[in-house]
Amino acid sequence: xxxxxxxxxxxxxxxxxxxxxxxxxxxxxxxxxxxxxxxxxxxxxxxxxxxxxxxxxxxxxxxxxxxxxxxxxxxxxxxxxxxxxxxxxxxxxxxxxxxxxxxxxxxxxxxxxxxxxxxxxxxxxxxxxxxxxxxxxxxxxxxxxxxxxxxxxxxxxxxxxxxxxxxxxxxxxxxxxxxxxxxxxxxxxxxxxxxxxxxxxxxxxxxxxxxxxxxxxxxxxxxxxxxxxxxxxxxxxxxxxxxxxxxxxxxxxxxxxxxxxxxxxxxxxxxxxxxxxxxxxxxxxxxxxxxxxxxxxxxxxxxxxxxxxxx
Amino acid sequence: xxxxxxxxxxxxxxxxxxxxxxxxxxxxxxxxxxxxxxxxxxxxxxxxxxxxxxxxxxxxxxxxxxxxxxxxxxxxxxxxxxxxxxxxxxxxxxxxxxxxxxxxxxxxxxxxxxxxxxxxxxxxxxxxxxxxxxxxxxxxxxxxxxxxxxxxxxxxxxxxxxxxxxxxxxxxxxxxxxxxxxxxxxxxxxxxxxxxxxxxxxxxxxxxxxxxxxxxxxxxxxxxxxxxxxxxxxxxxxxxxxxxxxxxxxxxxxxxxxxxxxxxxxxxxxxxxxxxxxxxxxxxxxxxxxxxxxxxxxxxxxxxxxxxxxxxxxxxxxxxxxxxxxxxxxxxxxxxxxxxxxxxxxxxxxxxxxxxxxxxxxxxxxxxxxxxxxxxxxxxxxxxxxxxxxxxxxxxxxxxxxxxxxxxxxxxxxxxxxxxxxxxxxxxxxxxxxxxxxxxxxxxxxxxxxxxxxxxxxxxxxxxxxxxxxxxxxx
Numbered sequence: 001x002x003x004x005x006x007x008x009x010x011x012x013x014x015x016x017x018x019x020x021x022x023x024x025x026x027x028x029x030x031x032x033x034x035x036x037x038x039x040x041x042x043x044x045x046x047x048x049x050x051x052x053x054x055x056x057x058x059x060x061x062x063x064x065x066x067x068x069x070x071x072x073x074x075x076x077x078x079x080x081x082x083x084x085x086x087x088x089x090x091x092x093x094x095x096x097x098x099x100x101x102x103x104x105x106x107x108x109x110x111x112x113x114x115x116x117x118x119x120x121x122x123x124x125x126x127x128x129x130x131x132x133x134x135x136x137x138x139x140x141x142x143x144x145x146x147x148x149x150x151x152x153x154x155x156x157x158x159x160x161x162x163x164x165x166x167x168x169x170x171x172x173x174x175x176x177x178x179x180x181x182x183x184x185x186x187x188x189x190x191x192x193x194x195x196x197x198x199x200x201x202x203x204x205x206x207x208x209x210x211x212x213x214x215x216x217x218x219x220x221x222x223x224x225x226x227x228x229x230x231x232x233x234x235x236x237x238x239x240x241x242x243x244x245x246x247x248x249x250x251x252x253x254x255x256x257x258x259x260x261x262x263x264x265x266x267x268x269x270x271x272x273x274x275x276x277x278x279x280x281x282x283x284x285x286x287x288x289x290x291x292x293x294x295x296x297x298x299x300x301x302x303x304x305x306x307x308x309x310x311x
Numbered sequence: 312x313x314x315x316x317x318x319x320x321x322x323x324x325x326x327x328x329x330x331x332x333x334x335x336x337x338x339x340x341x342x343x344x345x346x347x348x349x350x351x352x353x354x355x356x357x358x359x360x361x362x363x364x365x366x367x368x369x370x371x372x373x374x375x376x377x378x379x380x381x382x383x384x385x386x387x388x389x390x391x392x393x394x395x396x397x398x399x400x401x402x403x404x405x406x407x408x409x410x411x412x413x414x415x416x417x418x419x420x421x422x423x424x425x426x427x428x429x430x431x432x433x434x435x436x437x438x439x440x441x442x443x444x445x446x447x448x449x450x451x452x453x454x455x456x457x458x459x460x461x462x463x464x465x466x467x468x469x470x471x472x473x474x475x476x477x478x479x480x481x482x483x484x485x486x487x488x489x490x491x492x493x494x495x496x497x498x499x500x501x502x503x504x505x506x507x508x509x510x511x512x513x514x515x516x517x518x519x520x521x522x523x524x525x526x527x528x529x530x531x532x533x534x535x536x537x538x539x540x541x542x543x544x545x546x547x548x549x550x551x552x553x554x555x556x557x558x559x560x561x562x563x564x565x566x567x568x569x570x571x572x573x574x575x576x577x578x579x580x581x582x583x584x585x586x587x588x589x590x591x592x593x594x595x596x597x598x599x600x601x602x603x604x605x606x607x608x609x610x611x612x613x614x615x616x617x618x619x620x621x622x623x624x625x626x627x628x629x630x631x632x633x634x635x636x637x638x639x640x641x642x643x644x645x646x647x648x649x650x651x652x653x654x655x656x657x658x659x660x661x662x663x664x665x666x667x668x669x670x671x672x673x674x675x676x677x678x679x680x681x682x683x684x685x686x687x688x689x690x691x692x693x694x695x696x697x698x699x700x701x702x703x704x705x706x707x708x709x710x711x712x713x714x715x716x717x718x719x720x721x722x723x724x725x726x727x728x729x730x731x732x733x734x735x736x737x738x739x740x741x742x743x744x745x746x747x748x749x750x751x752x753x754x755x756x757x758x759x760x761x762x763x764x765x766x767x768x769x770x771x772x773x774x775x776x777x778x779x780x781x782x783x784x785x786x
Binding site: 207208209211212213214215216217218219222226227230231234304305306307 | 362364391394395396399400402403404407408409410411412413414421422425426454456467470471473474476
């Protein structure tokens with residue numbers, strides 16, 4: 001267990017290094033004049049002229065080499081200082097702190113919702129492979145997986161927001177605002193997790209120990225709850241760790257689509273404004289979130305599967 | 312004597328016809344019943360039919376009477392209430408039959424808790440008592456992956472009967488076990504019999520049937536050809552098939568040893584070999600000299616390193632210490648191996664003929680040698696057009712023999728060459744192997760867990776295991 005924690009910590013450090021390096025490189029490689037972009041972010045597009053851009057460049061010392069800039073960023077990171085936004089001038093950490101709460105709320109709601117949709121349906125399908133539920137789930141999952149998230153989100157907006165007028169489509173004032181973005185994320189997560197659960201259930205129900213459970217005299221429900229559930233849960237939870245990649249990616253798209261003021265939303269805005277410290281900060285936090293969630297998955301697997309505790 | 316279970320006119324049918332002819336038998340309390348048959352004889356299907364466990368596509372008819380209750384075999388669902396309560400089914404592979412993520416005491420407690428309806432704590436206590444009675448008290452806290460094969464067998468046995476079942480059905484309970492483990496299983500089953508239960512064992516193992524005693528039936532081609540007391544039938548069989556079967560038991564083979572003369576035509580010399588696997592020393596100081604045309608047997612418990620020794624001699628595995636020297640001027644390809652499981656030694660998607668002709672092309676062999684050799688091996692020419700899955704295990708193993716013999720081997724390592732084959736097929740295969748090897752003056756090293764087979768077939772024997780480098784002679 002201690003070894004697992006240490007390796008996750010090391011992973012977190014590596015993620016910080018890589019994310020810092022990659023986001024920095026990508027931000028500098030973007031086309032367009034940085035000073036103009038930042039000035040536009042600060043004063044609005046209509047008020048930007050060469051003088052304003054020059055002023056920004058001088059103030060932010062944009063003439064320094066890229067490597068020097070990156071070096072300063074890492075140096076500050078060691079002191080846990082993410083720097084200040086080039087546009088607002090406010091410390092990045094404050095902005096991220098504000099956005100992170102929203103993103104966490106959205107992510108947790110999405111994960112919980114996907115767990116309520118995906119695995120139970122998948123397990124039901126897996127208990128009767130080839131049945132109508134299995135086949136229709138296959139169709140729906142494939143379709144959902146094939147569609148990009150913004151299309152799924154738009155579809156939900158059109159159905160629930162514009163046609164049925166049941167749910168708000170943007171904003172974050174009260175709980176109902178959470179439903180559509182969380183559902184968009186949850187559907188794309190569940191589209192895969194139900195297949196994982198289905199395959200796991202099929203494998204488990206064909207395992208000799210499942211048959212032995214029956215011939216020991218246990219009822220179908222007893223076999224499932226004693227010998228099925230735990231064995232199915234292990235691959236599902238393990239796979240959840242892999243799914244967080246698509247969650248992190250989905251957060252960016254979905255937050256932008258639903259104007260959800262989370263970290264993904266902030267990241268997109270920072271990229272438009274060439275706000276490099278903000279880009280780095282947001283990407284770093286998302287990377288670390290990924291590591292933390294995977295650590296959580298490890299812990300869960302540990303609790304579910306006694307073989308890991310024994311090892 | 313009280314009948315615990317009576318089967319009347321049980322049949323099994325598939326879409327294409329009858330697989331098991333009407334079979335009737337009675338299990339008595341305190342008396343084992345053993346059904347002996349070969350692969351494809353229908354014995355396992357018969358057992359599955361009376362348990363209500365037939366695979367999809369097969370239907371059964373007839374009836375089973377247990378404890379006054381009459382069950383229709385055509386309605387498998389009606390059997391389920393009996394599982395665990397009256398009939399316990401001993402799984403074929405105990406290791407796989409235990410839930411890998413649950414501590415074993417809880418798996419045994421399942422029966423006590425859900426079928427006998429004990430409180431959770433009382434059920435755990437009962438499970439612990441069961442395990443203690445079977446001599447595996449310490450196993451309760453373990454996970455199946457941490458158990459040895461023998462422990463898993465006992466745990467599965469305890470779990471199968473925890474619900475109070477007094478009739479145990481065991482389908483091939485000794486498949487793939489070495490002699491020591493097999494005796495353990497037999498002792499376990501006999502314990503149940505002595506306690507007044509009934510045990511129905513389905514097996515292809517003559518020795519198991521002999522040791523169990525009690526009632527005995529021989530199944531051939533879907534019907535019971537002979538039935539009676541085990542001792543009587545085995546000592547004085549009346550049906551031809553039974554006679555053939557008993558004659559094919561290695562115990563009853565004619566000795567085909569050739570007295571070792573003075574020989575100097577050595578094909579292989581190994582000295583001071585040592586090998587460890589998984590941190591455990593398998594053998595050390597193992598030496599071996601093999602002469603042309605010599606048949607040498609290797610015996611030892613499972614996991615003792617029999618196969619590793621052969622692989623080292625072939626150069627497929629590196630020894631930790633020691634040397635292997637081959638005769639000078641002999642092509643490496645003339646040192647060959649016969650594998651245990653024929654289907655996995657053949658590419659599955661090309662015909663056997665294509666496989667053989669690839670070999671002929673690769674080594675520029677004489678095509679004309681194939682036909683006579685196939686005749687010697689009793690292989691019909693049309694078999695060449697089939698896939699490995701479309702011929703019997705015995706035929707495929709003879710094709711494996713054909714493949715290596717075409718290369719004029721001087722040394723052949725046969726690793727449990729017949730352990731997946733039935734008795735009669737085993738005898739045929741071994742006879743051919745030995746005969747042809749002697750003709751071609753090829754040295755053979757046969758690994759087998761069956762001591763009788765080695766004793767009857769080999770000129771001398773090497774015992775691998777605790778004694779280390781002992782090279783014992785049979786004679």
